[in-house]
Amino acid sequence: MSPPPALAVRLGPLELPNPILTASGTFGYGLEFAHLARLERLGGLVTKGLSREPLAGNPPPRIAETRGGVLNSIGLQNIGIESFLADVLPGLTDLPGKVIVNLFGYELDDYPRLAERVEPCAGVAAVELNVSCPNVKRGGIEFGHDPEVLERLVAAVRGATSKPVIVKLSPNVARPWELGEAAKAGGADILSAINTLLGMSIDPWTRRPRLHTGRGGLSGPAIRPVAVRVVYDVARRVGLPVIGIGGIETVDDVVEFLLAGASAVQVGTALFRDPRTAERLVDGLAERLAALGLERVGDLVGAVRPWEEA
Amino acid sequence: MVARDGEARVVAVVARPLPYYTIELEVGAEYAAVEPGQFVMIETRHGLEPYLRRAFSVHDVALGDSGTRIELLGKIVGRGTAALAAARPGERLALLGPLGRPFSPPAAGPLALVAGGVGSAPLLLDLRRALARGVRVDLFYGGRSAADLPRFDDFRALVETAGGEAIATTEDGSAGRRGLVTEPLAERLARGDYRALHACGPMGLLARLAELAAAHGVAAEGALETEMGCGFGACLGCAVPHVSGRYALCCKEGPVFRLDEVRW
Ligand SMILES: Cc1cc2nc3c(=O)[nH]c(=O)nc-3n(C[C@H](O)[C@H](O)[C@H](O)COP(=O)(O)O)c2cc1C
Ligand code: FES
Numbered sequence: 119m120s121p122p123p124a125l126a127v128r129l130g131p132l133e134l135p136n137p138i139l140t141a142s143g144t145f146g147y148g149l150e151f152a153h154l155a156r157l158e159r160l161g162g163l164v165t166k167g168l169s170r171e172p173l174a175g176n177p178p179p180r181i182a183e184t185r186g187g188v189l190n191s192i193g194l195q196n197i198g199i200e201s202f203l204a205d206v207l208p209g210l211t212d213l214p215g216k217v218i219v220n221l222f223g224y225e226l227d228d229y230p231r232l233a234e235r236v237e238p239c240a241g242v243a244a245v246e247l248n249v250s251c252p253n254v255k256r257g258g259i260e261f262g263h264d265p266e267v268l269e270r271l272v273a274a275v276r277g278a279t280s281k282p283v284i285v286k287l288s289p290n291v292a293r294p295w296e297l298g299e300a301a302k303a304g305g306a307d308i309l310s311a312i313n314t315l316l317g318m319s320i321d322p323w324t325r326r327p328r329l330h331t332g333r334g335g336l337s338g339p340a341i342r343p344v345a346v347r348v349v350y351d352v353a354r355r356v357g358l359p360v361i362g363i364g365g366i367e368t369v370d371d372v373v374e375f376l377l378a379g380a381s382a383v384q385v386g387t388a389l390f391r392d393p394r395t396a397e398r399l400v401d402g403l404a405e406r407l408a409a410l411g412l413e414r415v416g417d418l419v420g421a422v423r424p425w426e427e428a
Numbered sequence: 429m430v431a432r433d434g435e436a437r438v439v440a441v442v443a444r445p446l447p448y449y450t451i452e453l454e455v456g457a458e459y460a461a462v463e464p465g466q467f468v469m470i471e472t473r474h475g476l477e478p479y480l481r482r483a484f485s486v487h488d489v490a491l492g493d494s495g496t497r498i499e500l501l502g503k504i505v506g507r508g509t510a511a512l513a514a515a516r517p518g519e520r521l522a523l524l525g526p527l528g529r530p531f532s533p534p535a536a537g538p539l540a541l542v543a544g545g546v547g548s549a550p551l552l553l554d555l556r557r558a559l560a561r562g563v564r565v566d567l568f569y570g571g572r573s574a575a576d577l578p579r580f581d582d583f584r585a586l587v588e589t590a591g592g593e594a595i596a597t598t599e600d601g602s603a604g605r606r607g608l609v610t611e612p613l614a615e616r617l618a619r620g621d622y623r624a625l626h627a628c629g630p631m632g633l634l635a636r637l638a639e640l641a642a643a644h645g646v647a648a649e650g651a652l653e654t655e656m657g658c659g660f661g662a663c664l665g666c667a668v669p670h671v672s673g674r675y676a677l678c679c680k681e682g683p684v685f686r687l688d689e690v691r692w
Contacts, residue, residue, distance in 0.1 A: 150661050154524075177667070180667055181666070192663070
């Protein structure tokens with residue numbers, strides 16, 4: 119018998135016990151679900167987006183189901199970085215998986231300040247920057263939509279922390295790899311892709327948008343092909359390790375993202391319909407590797423076969 | 429009690445009459461301790477759709493030789509509720525629950541129960557509990573027309589055996605008194621008939637009840653229905669405006685709120 123396949127992966131400076139993480143905003147701060155999911159099976163856990171001050175979020179309705187997906191406009195409701203570090207983080211430190219804090223702000227300077235704040239926290243393995251936020255100083259253009267601003271933002275964070283820096287890319291741009299290149303130039307270690315797709319839905323009877331804010335972010339299986347395309351393009355062109363995100367629910371989906379070039383994945387919306395999705399994928403991936411006769415997750419990464427073999 | 433993610437076996441689906449239906453489910457023993465107002469998230473999908481589970485109040489519970497059974501009361505309004513109504517006996521559906529904060533046991537009666545249409549779902553268990561404690565209960569049950577008072581006769585039989593009154597109202601006058609359910613209720617509140625009020629129905633109804641209860645100094649609670657992505661606190665989708673200015677989560681802090689806690 120050959121030994122069971124090794125699930126551990128390394129993404130630049132970040133080592134994970136397995137490549138299955140939970141996505142930001144889809145699993146709270148983790149602790150709430152200790153009775154519903156086996157957190158100790160996760161490769162890592164990405165927190166709900168945290169800002170310098172707590173935020174109340176958007177008025178309801180904030181969530182609406184669409185075909186194969188979910189539209190949301192939660193509005194980045196969160197308890198704020200201080201409360202997270204004081205009240206939540208201590209409860210997460212016993213997990214074998216890595217705790218990654220997702221950070222966002224409305225001014226460029228918010229990002230390095232948040233990174234500085236978590237720098238001394240041993241329980242934080244990496245920071246993930248949510249740059250799909252309006253830049254108030256720039257008329258509301260998202261940080262992640264402007265390569266120049268993004269490079270400066272990442273460089274400022276790089277200067278504030280020695281922890282691995284993950285930049286989460288928006289799919290709502292024509293050439294996502296240009297933003298990936300900007301993040302790399304600023305000193306990012308890892309890219310994650312994708313954040314939600316901008317969408318909208320209107321109730322034909324009430325004539326009201328289904329979300330109070332009108333527009334919102336689309337997630338779930340409906341966005342998976344878009345996410346696979348972005349991961350494929352970014353992984354090939356930028357040359358940083360990529361974490362794939364978008365509509366992942368089954369082992370086939372995980373393998374699809376690995377083949378496209380992702381070194382790890384995050385599971386989001388699927389957790390709403392089944393809080394144990396992530397741990398099932400950990401077991402399922404191990405079985406799949408064994409069935410394929412592969413020893414390492416890395417054997418699948420970027421292994422998509424072109425139609426025209428060289 | 430801690431919610432568990434398990435499986436339910438469909439026993440039967442009964443038209444009450446359509447578009448209303450109840451679905452009877454064989455569930456885990458933890459449901460023996462379910463409290464009035466608590467809810468479940470149940471898988472409704474046939475094939476791939478709909479993607480998310482749906483929230484249903486626990487309508488009734490029965491402990492028998494064959495284990496614990498619960499009933500859910502639904503109305504076919506969309507893909508999820510239609511798929512659930514089409515479930516076959518023997519089918520297994522993922523079920524998360526019991527979830528949420530229940531109605532508080534009324535400290536003192538008489539208790540007014542107020543239902544708007546399918547909002548009667550959580551009130552059956554609440555009625556049973558109040559009657560078991562010897563609390564006097566009157567029921568006010570409103571709907572658009574006679575077809576929108578699912579199980580009114582069953583409710584009435586229970587209420588009347590305990591000496592209470594069951595009052596139906598319809599907007600078109602096809603059953604009971606013509607008008608809104610708040611009208612007969614307001615008359616009785618003005619007479620000082622009730623010490624407590626429990627309600628479930630559309631937000632507009634609950635908002636009006638909040639005013640009435642405040643005006644008459646009656647302790648009032650309502651089970652709110654919001655969109656829910658997960659039911660267990662993960663998505664933050666189920667925001668309810670709270671008087672403190674923040675948003676409360678309907679699935680964790682509710683679904684039952686004191687009506688004076690909510691910013692209407
Ligand atoms: C309800 C909800 C809240 C989210 N909140 C955040 C957030 O705070 N920060 C962030 O970077 N991404 C957030 N996301 C995006 C997810 O992390 C993920 O990128 C996206 O949902 C796509 O993955 P999925 O299809 O598996 O859900 C949120 C998504 C959802 C559905
Ligand atoms: S329904 Fe998801 S947090 Fe309440």
